[in-house]
Amino acid sequence: MSTKPLETPMNATQPGSCERCGQDLSGDAVWSRYRVCSSCGRHGRIGAWERVELMLDENSFEEIHANIVSVDPLVFTDSQPYQTRVSAAREKTGMNEAVLTGRGRIRGAEIVLAVVDFRFLGGSMGSVVGEKIALAFEHAISRKIPIITVVASGGARMQEGMLSLVQMAKTTAAAQRAHEASIPYISVLTDPTTGGIYASFASQGDVILAEPEALIGFAGPRVIAGTKPEGEPAGDRKTHTAEYLREHGFIDSIVERVKMRDTLSTILRVVSRGDQPSPEMSKPAVPTAARQPLEAWDALRVARRQDRPTTLDYIRKITPQFVELHGDRVFGDDPAVIAGLGEIGGRGVAIVGHERGHGDERRRGGQALPEGYRKALRIMKLAGRLRIPVVTFIDTPGAFLGIESEERGLASTLSECLATMSVLPVPVVAVIIGEGGSGGALAFGVADRVLMQEHSVYSVIAPEGAAAILFRDPLRAPEVAESLKITAHDCLRLGVADALIEEPSGGAHVDPDFAATFLLDAVLWALGDTQSMNERKRVDERYKKFRQMGQVNSLWREFLSREASGFGTRVARTVGSIRERLPRSDSEVSSAGADVDPT
Numbered sequence: 001m002s003t004k005p006l007e008t009p010m011n012a013t014q015p016g017s018c019e020r021c022g023q024d025l026s027g028d029a030v031w032s033r034y035r036v037c038s039s040c041g042r043h044g045r046i047g048a049w050e051r052v053e054l055m056l057d058e059n060s061f062e063e064i065h066a067n068i069v070s071v072d073p074l075v076f077t078d079s080q081p082y083q084t085r086v087s088a089a090r091e092k093t094g095m096n097e098a099v100l101t102g103r104g105r106i107r108g109a110e111i112v113l114a115v116v117d118f119r120f121l122g123g124s125m126g127s128v129v130g131e132k133i134a135l136a137f138e139h140a141i142s143r144k145i146p147i148i149t150v151v152a153s154g155g156a157r158m159q160e161g162m163l164s165l166v167q168m169a170k171t172t173a174a175a176q177r178a179h180e181a182s183i184p185y186i187s188v189l190t191d192p193t194t195g196g197i198y199a200s201f202a203s204q205g206d207v208i209l210a211e212p213e214a215l216i217g218f219a220g221p222r223v224i225a226g227t228k229p230e231g232e233p234a235g236d237r238k239t240h241t242a243e244y245l246r247e248h249g250f251i252d253s254i255v256e257r258v259k260m261r262d263t264l265s266t267i268l269r270v271v272s273r274g275d276q277p278s279p280e281m282s283k284p285a286v287p288t289a290a291r292q293p294l295e296a297w298d299a300l301r302v303a304r305r306q307d308r309p310t311t312l313d314y315i316r317k318i319t320p321q322f323v324e325l326h327g328d329r330v331f332g333d334d335p336a337v338i339a340g341l342g343e344i345g346g347r348g349v350a351i352v353g354h355e356r357g358h359g360d361e362r363r364r365g366g367q368a369l370p371e372g373y374r375k376a377l378r379i380m381k382l383a384g385r386l387r388i389p390v391v392t393f394i395d396t397p398g399a400f401l402g403i404e405s406e407e408r409g410l411a412s413t414l415s416e417c418l419a420t421m422s423v424l425p426v427p428v429v430a431v432i433i434g435e436g437g438s439g440g441a442l443a444f445g446v447a448d449r450v451l452m453q454e455h456s457v458y459s460v461i462a463p464e465g466a467a468a469i470l471f472r473d474p475l476r477a478p479e480v481a482e483s484l485k486i487t488a489h490d491c492l493r494l495g496v497a498d499a500l501i502e503e504p505s506g507g508a509h510v511d512p513d514f515a516a517t518f519l520l521d522a523v524l525w526a527l528g529d530t531q532s533m534n535e536r537k538r539v540d541e542r543y544k545k546f547r548q549m550g551q552v553n554s555l556w557r558e559f560l561s562r563e564a565s566g567f568g569t570r571v572a573r574t575v576g577s578i579r580e581r582l583p584r585s586d587s588e589v590s591s592a593g594a595d596v597d598p599t
Contacts, residue, residue, distance in 0.1 A: 018042055034257045043211050043257055045191060047093065048100040048117035051150050055261050056104040056113065063102040064112075065135050070097060070128045074161050082159040089120045097128045098153075101136045103143075106261065109268040112140040112147040116197065122154035125197050129157070130167025133201060137174035137183075146184035146268055151202045155195020168200035175204035182385055184271045186264060189242065189251065191215050206382050207267055207325060207341075208251045209260070210242035216251075249327030249371060266321050270341040271386050273348035278528035281521060284451070284499045293489045294455060297478035300463065300486065302455040302507045303435045304397075309512045310366075311338050311353030311393040314433065317516035318523070319344055319351065327375060331408060334372030336363045336400070339379040344391065345524045350383035352376040352444060353393030356434070366396035366434075370408040373399070373417050373443055380420055389427040389527055392444040397462055399440030414443045421446035422543060425535035429526040431501070431519065432456040432488075433508075448542050449526035450496065452488035453519070454503040458496060459486040495549060499526070 017024050018031075023039035025031040034054065035044035046054075052061050076082040090096060098120035104113055114136040116123045125133075133149070140147035157164040178185050187205025189198070191214040199218050202208075210216060217240040238244055245251045255263045294302065302308070315322055315338070322342035327333040338355045341348065356366030376392075383390045399410055421428060421444075430447035436458040452458065460466075463481035464474045471480075491497040501522045508515035530538060 030258065036257050041212060041256070043191065043213065045118060045152065047119055048095065048115040048150075051115045052100070052102075052104070052113070054257070055148075055150075055264065056106060057108070061102050061104040061113070063100065064139060065101055065132050066096065068097070068128050068132060070126060070160075072159075073127070073163055074159065076159040076161075078159075085121060085159070093117055093119050095120055097132065098123050098125070099129045099132050101132050101139075103139075103145075106268060107265040109265065109272060110143075110145045111268065112136050112143070112145060114147070114149045116149075116151040116153050118152035118154070118192070121157065123152045123197070124154055124157035124164075124195075125167050125171075125200075126157035126160040126164045127167060130164075130170050133167075133171045134174040137171075137178050137185075137201075140183050140185075141178055141181045144181075144183065146186065146271065147178060148186045148188065148264065149202060149205070150188040150190060151193050151197050152190045153193060153195065153197040155197065165196065168196045171201035172204060175201045179204070179206070179385060182387060184268070184386055186267060188260070189214055189216050194218065206386070207253075207323075209253050209255045209263065210245070210251050211257055211260075212242060212254055214242040215240050216242055216245055246326060247333065249332040249375070250329055252325040252327060253323070263323065266323050267341060270321060270323070270343055270348035271388065273343065273346065275387060276347040278345060278347055278524050278531055281525035281528055283525055283529075284501055284518075284522045293487060296457070296481040296484070296487050296490075297463070299455050299488070300435065300457050300481055302509075303457045305507070305509050306358055307509045308434055309508050309515060310357065311355045311395060311433065312357075313512060314393065314516055314519060315342065315351060315353075317513065318520045322351070325375075325379060328371045328378060330371070330374060332369075332371045334369045334375060335360075336366055336368040336396075337372035337376050338393075339375050341379075341388070344520070344527070347389065347527065349389045349391050349527075350379050351391050351393070352379055354396040354441075354444070356395055364400055367398060367400040368396065368440060369400050369405055370410045370413040373410075373413045376444065377413070377417055377420055380417075380424060384424045384426055387426055389429070389531075390421075390424060390447075391523060391527075392428070392430045392447065394430060394432045394436045394441045394444050394458075395434035396437055396440050397435050398438040399443070414439050417443035418446055422546070423539055425539060427527055427530040427538065428542070429523055431523065432458050432497075433519070435459075437462055446542070446546065448530045448538065448545070449498045451499050451501055451522050451526060452491055452497045453501045453508060453515070454488055455507050456488055457486040458488075458491050459484055 016026055018037040018040060020042045021037065021040035023037055025037065028038050030036050030038040035046050070086050072082045095117060099114055099116045101114045104111060114133055116129070137147060175185060185204065185206050187202050187208045189202060189208065189210040191211060193202060193214060193216045195218065198216065242251065242254050246254050319342035322340055324338065324340040336355060337352065339352045342351050343349065354366040354368060355363050357363035380390055399405065399414065428447040430445045430450045432452045434456055436445070436456065438461055441458065463477040463484060466484060467476040467480045468474045485494065488497060488500050492500055499522060502518050504511040504514045533541065
């Protein structure tokens with residue numbers, strides 16, 4: 001077992017005051033422990049061994065591949081020979097190379113850890129760094145345990161030429177092999193993270209976290225400024241910050257160093273508990289007939305109430321551990337979609353849902369943009385790879401309809417959601433908790449079990465829109481709502497929903513805690529109802545479920561049923577009419593008989 005070097009040069013030269021706010025740091029316990037100013041939150045740079053101490057359980061770290069050292073393949077010299085630079089870096093850091101790799105535990109969970117130290121030649125990735133990173137991924141695969149990388153790097157190591165550059169391909173391929181082996185991979189980006197490491201394995205994390213205000217980007221501001229033609233702007237440093245990348249969908253979360261260990265522990269706990277069996281639960285009973293279902297328009301009004309519990313409200317009540325993940329890794333992060341990892345009933349799950357908020361304009365009433373659906377797709381695919389069940393919450397009048405949605409590929413993104421959900425190998429449960437409108441709702445609804453809260457609705461189009469199209473009169477929406485059969489009871493009869501979830505008398509908004517209890521029981525039943533299936537059967541059954549919806553024979557039976565009901569009503573009316581017209585005495589028979597059609 002390796003131990004931390006006797007000397008830790010970073011700790012020997014700490015400033016007496018914060019470089020940003022001027023706060024005296026000499027007695028600052030947070031600075032002493034974490035190198036974080038307790039006044040302004042500035043995060044100082046720390047070394048690899050210090051990371052190990054802060055992140056792992058005490059005395060749990062065991063270094064691996066410690067004796068691989070750099071050579072000088074190009075016999076490179078700039079202002080001094082390459083080997084001289086390497087020797088100086090070893091003396092400064094007490095490390096053989098710029099990366100420290102090993103096994104350890106975080107709150108008991110075994111992991112493989114690789115930490116890149118910026119003090120060693122700027123954390124540059126040469127042949128040895130690439131080799132040790134690849135070996136770390138392979139070690140995680142062989143032991144079937146998660147891997148965490150923590151990087152601070154200036155890019156590829158120029159002194160090793162193309163042998164350095166190709167380490168990008170080597171390490172990215174190793175990360176991809178971990179994905180294919182269903183090995184969870186968490187990437188932590190710190191200040192600075194640039195160049196080849198950022199553009200290779202560090203961007204492959206299933207979950208990507210970053211420290212506050214970390215400088216992150218492929219080409220750092222100084223490189224951009226040096227390569228721009230004279231007179232052209234070099235750009236703003238803020239585009240290289242963790243905050244900018246979080247806003248634009250490229251990282252999942254910004255986590256303060258003080259909270260990093262707890263965050264990592266929560267993620268590890270969730271991804272390791274995806275295969276936990278759900279408790280045996282009975283199927284939710286259809287809400288009692290003593291309480292008559294609401295008319296369609298009234299149910300829609302309840303489903304749209306601003307004080308009705310939202311996805312986030314339910315997550316907070318039924319999920320003791322939840323880590324929200326952000327961004328589509330392409331364009332941005334849409335707050336109208338919530339996605340992340342959590343626990344339900346002691347079982348790790350991926351959660352995706354529309355979030356309309358309570359008067360929050362940013363969330364657009366749950367009308368999601370393409371980047372929101374791409375974020376959901378990313379999390380669902382992650383769940384499939386890590387074998388974690390998926391639970392979706394549907395609460396939207398529909399996807400956001402605007403030119404920006406068209407420009408960013410709304411239709412193709414919705415299509416990909418439908419296709420991806422149809423083949424996810426894990427249990428998928430969808431819950432309609434409010435208004436489920438059009439394709440924007442169905443994009444989260446291709447599930448093994450579809451549940452609907454008692455006063456929720458599910459519709460092909462908003463009744464107002466249907467009334468405007470069919471009658472050119474939106475005021476006829478209540479009438480159209482009844483014809484569209486949008487209520488939970490209607491959807492259960494049509495086979496679109498598998499079970500209804502009872503709500504407190506008056507609706508979920510009357511007692512959200514009680515509503516959450518009903519919802520939790522129903523979700524646990526649905527998860528347990530499909531957990532015994534193997535993956536192939538689960539996917540086949542899901543396909544069969546949706547394949548049968550709307551088949552001609554089903555429609556014909558429904559038609560006959562309606563016709564039979566209508567025929568019975570007409571017969572009763574006809575008989576009643578005949579009885580009213582029958583003669584009251586024998587003398588009236590002859591005249592009355594002439595008026596009765598014998599057919």
